[in-house]
Amino acid sequence: MWEGKKESYSIQFGCRKCSNHVPDAGWIFTIAQHQPDKHYVMSNKYMKISLRDCLIRYWKKEDAPTIAKYANNRKIWLNLRDRFPHPYHLSDAEDFLTRVFEQQPVTFFAIANEKEAIGSIGLMLGEDIHRYTAELGYWLAEPFWNKGIMTEVVSKFTDFAFERFELHRIFAEPYTNNTASVRILEKSGFILEGTLRGNVFKDGKILDQYLYAKIRDEIT
Numbered sequence: 001m002w003e004g005k006k007e008s009y010s011i012q013f014g015c016r017k018c019s020n021h022v023p024d025a026g027w028i029f030t031i032a033q034h035q036p037d038k039h040y041v042m043s044n045k046y047m048k049i050s051l052r053d054c055l056i057r058y059w060k061k062e063d064a065p066t067i068a069k070y071a072n073n074r075k076i077w078l079n080l081r082d083r084f085p086h087p088y089h090l091s092d093a094e095d096f097l098t099r100v101f102e103q104q105p106v107t108f109f110a111i112a113n114e115k116e117a118i119g120s121i122g123l124m125l126g127e128d129i130h131r132y133t134a135e136l137g138y139w140l141a142e143p144f145w146n147k148g149i150m151t152e153v154v155s156k157f158t159d160f161a162f163e164r165f166e167l168h169r170i171f172a173e174p175y176t177n178n179t180a181s182v183r184i185l186e187k188s189g190f191i192l193e194g195t196l197r198g199n200v201f202k203d204g205k206i207l208d209q210y211l212y213a214k215i216r217d218e219i220t
Contacts, residue, residue: 070141
């Protein structure tokens with residue numbers, strides 16, 4: 001959604017129940033074969049993907065006030081599913097973190113700078129015959145839009161996710177009016193596979209969605 005020159009960087013999650021096909025045992029995970037300047041570290045208590053202007057890490061209990069501050073934004077809510085509350089209160093942030101802390105494996109992560117969490121990115125893992133597929137979702141706080149942050153976040157996070165969760169396919173379903181997320185996905189190597197016509201009811205309107213996907217074999 002556009003407002004002047006500002007862009008809403010957010011995309012919704014699917015409704016599939018999270019799969020437990022990848023154990024969350026403690027381990028260190030490093031990818032440096034093709035990008036020696038990028039270091040991905042993960043254990044059962046620590047995870048960090050270092051990027052140019054931010055990092056991706058585990059959520060912390062103390063992130064709740066920051067989530068409530070930034071997530072309470074109608075422009076973000078308009079591009080997410082209705083399970084994302086609006087207005088967004090501190091209790092909503094605390095409930096979200098409780099669910100994240102109970103995940104096994106953890107699939108929701110914080111986007112953060114040196115001072116605070118500024119957004120969220122994660123996966124809904126598929127089940128059964130879709131167990132090597134996951135849906136991508138994210139949102140970014142409005143003060144950090146138009147800075148190129150989400151393109152790098154999505155690109156590096158999906159590289160990490162293919163390895164960490166042993167995935168073959170990652171897909172996303174942005175609303176067709178969410179041009180900012182469409183550009184982010186395309187710049188991050190996602191391919192448009194089709195349009196889901198009249199697929200959602202959001203804010204009193206029937207909307208179309210795009211189906212974008214990235215396949216592991218297509219990564220160069």
